[in-house]
Amino acid sequence: MTVTLLAPRLILSGGGSVSKVAEVLAQLGLSRPLVVTDPWMASSGTVERCLEPLRAAGITPGLFHETVPDPTDEVVAAGVRAFRAGDYDCLIGFGGGSPMDTAKAMAILAAAPEGVHIRAFKVPAGANNGAVPVICIPTTAGTGSEATRFTVITDTANDEKMLIAGLGALPLAAIVDHQLTWTVPPRTVADTGVDSLTHALEAFVSRKANPFSDDYARLAMRLIAPNLRRAYADAQNGGGGARDEEAREAMMRGAMLAGLAFSNASVALVHGMSRPIGAHFHVPHGLSNAMLLPAVTRFGLQSALPRYAEAARIMGVAGEGEGDQSAAARLVEELEALNRDLSVPSPASHGIAADRWDGLLETMAAQALASGSPANNPRVPDAGEIVALYREVYA
Numbered sequence: 165m166t167v168t169l170l171a172p173r174l175i176l177s178g179g180g181s182v183s184k185v186a187e188v189l190a191q192l193g194l195s196r197p198l199v200v201t202d203p204w205m206a207s208s209g210t211v212e213r214c215l216e217p218l219r220a221a222g223i224t225p226g227l228f229h230e231t232v233p234d235p236t237d238e239v240v241a242a243g244v245r246a247f248r249a250g251d252y253d254c255l256i257g258f259g260g261g262s263p264m265d266t267a268k269a270m271a272i273l274a275a276a277p278e279g280v281h282i283r284a285f286k287v288p289a290g291a292n293n294g295a296v297p298v299i300c301i302p303t304t305a306g307t308g309s310e311a312t313r314f315t316v317i318t319d320t321a322n323d324e325k326m327l328i329a330g331l332g333a334l335p336l337a338a339i340v341d342h343q344l345t346w347t348v349p350p351r352t353v354a355d356t357g358v359d360s361l362t363h364a365l366e367a368f369v370s371r372k373a374n375p376f377s378d379d380y381a382r383l384a385m386r387l388i389a390p391n392l393r394r395a396y397a398d399a400q401n402g403g404g405g406a407r408d409e410e411a412r413e414a415m416m417r418g419a420m421l422a423g424l425a426f427s428n429a430s431v432a433l434v435h436g437m438s439r440p441i442g443a444h445f446h447v448p449h450g451l452s453n454a455m456l457l458p459a460v461t462r463f464g465l466q467s468a469l470p471r472y473a474e475a476a477r478i479m480g481v482a483g484e485g486e487g488d489q490s491a492a493a494r495l496v497e498e499l500e501a502l503n504r505d506l507s508v509p510s511p512a513s514h515g516i517a518a519d520r521w522d523g524l525l526e527t528m529a530a531q532a533l534a535s536g537s538p539a540n541n542p543r544v545p546d547a548g549e550i551v552a553l554y555r556e557v558y559a
């Protein structure tokens with residue numbers, strides 16, 4: 165069997181590593197970056213953490229700071245216009261998954277002839293054209309986009325969250341500095357942290373898992389499981405007292421490793437069902453994953469019992485000698501407890517009206533299936549089973 169491992173060419177990790185951004189560019193032979201970020205990063209001055217070291221090295225970076233959550237085709241097109249208007253040789257995605265995904269989509273589109281739309285690259289088409297080089301610098305411990313071959317862009321024509329996959333979406337380099345996450349609000353720490361745990365678990369049980377992705381998934385679960393609640397508590401403390409640097413560093417590295425895992429094994433049913441919730445109701449990505457994670461895990465349990473049981477042992481919620489059936493049951497209990505501890509609401513308590521939810525069930529199930537992700541699940545559902553799961557998690 166041939167096994168493939170895709171990963172960025174260069175990964176820097178550690179507190180303060182963002183200060184080495186100019187050295188990373190130099191190593192890659194690049195010197196004229198356009199930095200892509202969101203309005204908050206620009207107005208709060210956080211993006212200076214990336215711009216300052218560049219200027220100190222004699223580089224004059226451009227700045228595109230108009231990215232939006234659940235980035236759209238329109239913003240990607242505007243970004244490409246900004247890229248083409250300047251004399252840039254690379255893109256730096258600085259921020260959460262939204263700015264990083266925007267930068268990655270811009271890189272793919274900027275390398276295509278003018279007039280091409282980003283939807284031309286959505287799965288199954290692939291994005292293997294020679295994209296513009298991208299360096300990603302995450303500021304949330306979550307998506308792992310800095311290490312994945314995916315970008316997710318909303319098509320404003322029909323509100324579809326398009327999955328775009330291929331080497332063109334894989335960053336050339338990633339700088340993973342947990343100190344950039346100090347200012348993330350507690351709710352976002354929880355949501356993005358569950359996103360990274362979901363990546364690791366879905367990669368581990370995926371039908372496309374391979375020995376490389378398994379190793380990264382195990383490492384990621386080992387780091388994320390004991391540190392997610394700690395990181396949340398640290399964010400709630402809001403910087404008062406000593407920082408829980410250990411937990412924040414573990415979460416940031418865990419998120420990146422989970423990215424490597426699912427980039428090579430793909431995600432499964434949770435993500436398949438989560439994207440339509442994000443597209444129709446604008447629920448943050450990690451939060452919609454969290455709403456689904458316990459029920460979807462329970463749904464697949466018997467189809468990959470040894471895998472789920474091993475995940476429970478790795479996460480420290482089942483004993484080494486405990487049988488698979490009991491260990492796997494503890495995993496579901498832990499995911500439910502995690503949601504309670506992180507104050508994850510149901511769709512109903514999040515404010516989604518029952519008639520709107522019910523009215524979209526069939527559409528969301530069809531969109532989930534069309535994304536291909538449910539086919540990677542240990543138990544592959546049909547549309548009726550997906551509708552039943554959406555109903556189950558609603559209240």
Ligand SMILES: NC(=O)c1ccc[n+]([C@@H]2O[C@H](COP(=O)([O-])OP(=O)(O)OC[C@H]3O[C@@H](n4cnc5c(N)ncnc54)[C@H](O)[C@@H]3O)[C@@H](O)[C@H]2O)c1
Pocket residue numbers: 202204205232233234235259260261262263265303304306307308309312313314315316344345346347348349352356359449450
């Ligand atoms: N490409 C991939 O492999 C991949 C994987 C998972 C998710 N995603 C995508 O990523 C997006 C979600 O990314 P996200 O969860 O990181 O959220 P995000 O990038 O949308 O950011 C969420 C919010 O947190 C704020 N924020 C980010 N960093 C901050 C910081 N350090 N301090 C204070 N505020 C900060 C942002 O300004 C924003 O308001 C979705 O579009 C999702 O589809 C992509």
Ligand SMILES: [Fe+2]
Pocket residue numbers: 307359363435449
């Ligand atoms: Fe995700």
